[in-house]
Amino acid sequence: ETGVTQSPTHLIKTRGQQVTLRCSSQSGHNTVSWYQQALGQGPQFIFQYYREEENGRGNFPPRFSGLQFPNYSSELNVNALELDDSALYLCASSPGGLSSYEQYFGPGTRLTVT
Amino acid sequence: QKEVEQNSGPLSVPEGAIASLNCTYSDRGSQSFFWYRQYSGKSPELIMSIYSNGDKEDGRFTAQLNKASQYVSLLIRDSQPSDSATYLCAVNEGNYQLIWGAGTKLIIKP
Numbered sequence: 001e002t003g004v005t006q007s008p009t010h011l012i013k014t015r016g017q018q019v020t021l022r023c024s025s026q027s028g029h030n031t032v033s034w035y036q037q038a039l040g041q042g043p044q045f046i047f048q049y050y051r052e053e054e055n056g057r058g059n060f061p062p063r064f065s066g067l068q069f070p071n072y073s074s075e076l077n078v079n080a081l082e083l084d085d086s087a088l089y090l091c092a093s094s095p096g097g098l099s100s101y102e103q104y105f106g107p108g109t110r111l112t113v114t
Numbered sequence: 115q116k117e118v119e120q121n122s123g124p125l126s127v128p129e130g131a132i133a134s135l136n137c138t139y140s141d142r143g144s145q146s147f148f149w150y151r152q153y154s155g156k157s158p159e160l161i162m163s164i165y166s167n168g169d170k171e172d173g174r175f176t177a178q179l180n181k182a183s184q185y186v187s188l189l190i191r192d193s194q195p196s197d198s199a200t201y202l203c204a205v206n207e208g209n210y211q212l213i214w215g216a217g218t219k220l221i222i223k224p
Contacts, residue, residue, distance in 0.1 A: 033210075042118075042202055042214030043158065056210035090157055101146045101206045105157040 002027050004093050004106035012112045013081050021076040021109045023091030031055070031094040032074040033103060034066060036087045043090055049074055078111075086113045116141045118205050120215035129224050133190040137203030137215055140184070146206040147179055147186045151199045152217065158202055162188065193222045 005024045013019050025032050031050045035043035045058035049068035063079040072093070078085060088110050092103035117140045127133040135149075146165055150158035162177040164170045164186065170177045176189040186205075190197055200217040207213075 033212075040216070042204075042216045043212075044214075045211050048210045050210075058211065088157075101212070102148070102160060102163050103212065104160060108157045 004029075004091060004104055006089075006091050006106035006109050008109060009107065010110045010112075012114065015081055015083060015113055017081050018077065018079045019081060019111065021078075021089050021091075021111075023074045023076070023093075023106055025072045025074070025091075025093035026095075026104055029093035029095050029104070030072050032068055032072065033092045033094070034074070034076045035090040035092065036060075036085075037090055037108075038087045046076065081113045083113050086111060116205075116207070116213050118203055118213050118215040120201075120203050120218045122216060123219040124221050125218055126221045126223055127193050129193060129195060129222055131193055133193045133197065133220055133222070135188040135190075135201050135203075135218050135220065136185060137187065137205075138185045139203075139205045139213070141205070141207050141213075142181075142184065144181075144184075144205045144207045147177070148204040148206075148212070149175075149177060149186075149188045150202040150204060151197075152202055153199045161201075190220075195222045195224055198222045 033048040034046040037043045047057040048055045052068045068074045088108045092105045149162045152158045164177040174191045178187045202217045203215040204212040
């Protein structure tokens with residue numbers, strides 16, 4: 001069974017640029033959630049996708065957008081990058097059903113905005 | 115605003131002792147509770163999930179839930195240096211979103 005994978009591992013961007021982060025969910029999981037984690041803080045919920053539809057969104061501006069594909073992989077896009085967007089971006093997948101709230105994380109993408 | 119509170123620590127525990135980590139939450143409607151372990155520079159790893167009042171044991175780990183008092187705790191028996199990490203509490207109130215605490219840093223001293 002393949003776990004959750006994310007790419008790239010690290011990324012350095014300049015303020016104002018755009019970035020796309022990618023996530024492949026664990027086999028059999030149809031729900032993907034994205035989080036932003038700043039140093040020393042807990043993860044902050046960005047949004048969740050279930051069967052290719054956005055299923056909920058946290059308190060993030062519209063320049064944070066996403067997609068989920070038929071194979072349940074997902075992308076997080078961030079436009080007009082700001083210095084405060086520097087963080088660890090985590091993708092987590094869930095199996096659905098009674099265990100739908102148990103989320104399993106990928107290794108994360110460390111984004112640095114300069 | 116729905117909140118999950120944890121003592122940031124660090125909590126220092128001698129090797130072989132019991133480590134006790136606590137978490138309180140504000141939303142009485144919360145239904146699912148999770149403990150994650152996060153090593154420095156790594157992503158969170160699910161350790162325990164608990165859904166009903168009482169204790170749930172898995173190896174050296176025991177999760178305790180008290181919905182009336184709105185707290186959930188994690189006990190680690192026979193603590194090992196490899197248990198040194200930040201422990202995150204997450205709470206779900208029945209919708210799509212997990213609410214996270216900021217984590218407690220645990221240090222196990224050999």
